[in-house]
Amino acid sequence: MILLLFGIAIIATLFYYYCIKPMSYWKNLGVQQTEPIWFFGDSWRNILRYQNVLELIDYLYYGSGNGRYGGCYTFTTPTLIIKDPELTKQILVKDFDHFVDHYLFQGSDYDPLWGKNLIALKGEKWREMRSILSPCFTSSKMKAMFKLMLDCAERFTEYFLSLSVAEQTENQAIPLEMKETFTRYATDVVASTAFGVEVDSLNEPNNSFYLMGRRVTSFGFWKAMRFFMNILLPKVCAIFRIRFLDDETMSFFIGVVEETIKVREEKGIVRPDMIHLMMEARKGKPKVEEGAADDETSISHVDVKTPVNITNMDIAAQAMIFFFGGFETSSNLMSFLAYELAADSDVQSKLRTEIEDTWNECNGKLTYEALLKMKYLDMVISETLRKWPVNLATDRLCTKPYTIEPAHPNEKPLHLKKGSYVSFPTYSIQHDPKYFPDPDKFDPERFSSENAHKIVPYTYLPFGGGPRVCIGNRFALLETKTLFFYLLKSFEIVFIEKSCVPLVISKKDFNLVMQGGNWLGFKSLKKGA
Template structure:
């Protein structure tokens, strides 16, 4: 009997589907062979349904309790080993860093193909070696005036809210502050988005953060989608916003080329990157000796081309806005819920600042405030997962990690381990005294990652957050209000409070 064209098409389609199911499940027996526990994978999606259903934070806290310090997941067909053993994490991040230099890449379109989070191997080492000194002490002091200006605008805005007895949703307000800090320290642009939330810079930045970036999440959880999106040229980020900021960076660079004398006085990230195009570099105290040794940067070319400068400038915006706003808003919210800690923080601020606005040096002396910020990031880490790719077969402390395997550290789960953090749900800043830190494993706290591949802008982020906290607590006292909701319920894949972080502000006497 002769088959119709439709019948042949259906047969081919079924055969392709069967092949793909086989292809997608071919790796799914790996962890069972290795003796690594974990959930049973499904065809095509692997075990991603669990993370999708519960979200990263909730799922990994439950999986940590169920499976222990090492367990296996399948994001699509990609085997992912989840490691909570702190000694192994240290080996991966520093001691055996040469096997774990790279991350899984999610966004390979221009210009992000050249961003520090996306490039690999020697290309990554080159860019990291150049960018890291941008956040050294000398250059942070050069950028401090931008943070000071925005900090004063933030306090003025909050004082107006207090005078009108209006409640404040901290994440929204402090997101404007971190956006303004990024605009000024990154590009020399003064926005004051607190008063002008509809400026083109702010509008496009918000669109960039809240656009179809869920595709990046899907590619992370369902690895088979990456080639499909690439084949159909589907952008994982809003093209309009990317093009806006590309034009913005291009125009800024061109104007600075023609204003050589004026440019010398600019103290922003873009200017420092432009200097890196011409090998104008400085000493790097932004990395520990251990991190520098693991990076092994000897002989690396210390110069950026224009595409690399453009990519790092855009990454500066993309990476620094949401994370800093999250950490800052949760810390201030937790202080409002814990009046005894709030009082200690305000007493320290009064004693150190003596009525003056915080400057770079005085900010370094706010040790209790630093403890509050670290405890806030422990309870609510801005980045719930850290991830590395294994470039060669290796065995670490009895754990075999094959080449090509993704390795994940569930930060939030580690931060709530009662063996590491007694009464983990309580806000106790004293966990971060010098004495208590010395008793604890140094990799028990991972808000910025560890090793050479940690957050390169960590020091700038901490500086802008401490300035904001000190400036607010100097003038105002956050307290509970009728809109305050605690415990916090989170959006599934973001460290964002579903009901907001609402407080009222009282003027200090």
């Protein structure tokens, strides 16, 4: 009996120490916080499907007080929510050296494909890889990739024009689920620009690239559990080799990269893509950074005249995360953009007018320069990213002790230890009426030349900010602009009977997914086609 009681006492003590006590971390530091529950913290709201991901982010933003920052809990991990634009700039830019790394992505030897990608890399390893990859996204490289995107966009549009003729639906809308449809375009673009592989995901719906993209980005319950376990219990996952990515996924990406490298080396093939640049860096060939970055996002660049130790696994890891981003985030942006255009015919009509004017000015051949000059297209996409940011929140890990100095009389210095986790709720800030009046209204005029200056700096961060801003943001914008140029030149995007109006975000998914799918129609503008 005594041993039983002793055992119960030990279990109770451990439960209190590891599951209950952490929930008072911020309160003990005098920081306003949410109302977490033991072990799960605030994460239970999404894990148990009580709130969708947007509702959870809003809860953390408004439920942690009305100060410049507030406390919440990712399971048992104390998380500081940064709400003030000036403090956001301070952490992301001015004091970046204290917050170099991400927290939510853990590098590991037993899950190398996930642990060696640019987002997961830390410190100097990140700096080195970032400097190697940066030239992939300069103006000249974007212009070269634009030609590949153009082919994909034209093929995409021609497919549905042919479909409307074949099925005699030129006066009716072709019903489509937008997320699924746009992931096929994104698959073709990324396969071509990153891997040098030609894929046609509309005519070959079950091609391996598309199926693997679905596999990687499908965030079911057990995959989410593996993800959270690698965050919360990395040592346990290392012992039992619990990886986020399964063997089949790893084999696919490693196999494609190794085969691509082999063929290119044997046949001397050169393409303006990521794999080529990393192969060149491995040989020690110099590269020139074109187009200097602004002071707030620039980083020091390594001298690649000296060969860099890059393995095929390193290349596969970067290709995989690039594919992940192109497949998931870009298609999400396109899906929500299509919905907003269907919901606002005036915006769609105005955008189509700009497209037609640009097409005529180009004499029927779209150019890279002409596309980038389209101001209203840029405004429409910017507003889509404000209302539906591709990164709903971004995070940083405190890599050395840091003090947030008081800015108001009711504040006191807040000392953050090394390893502290801070989060920036992008979605909630971009929907705060204090910064964006009538935030639920889709209004591209917010980003017009007359109004853009009114936007408070660091309240609009759809791709993050500072030196760790999303490296592929220009790529995502370019592939989206290219597709919608051709799409709206030939089709009107409309609601159909199956459309969910207004849209509802699903509680069953851990990421941003429309409940019931995003069903819209493509209605051909070619009369009598």
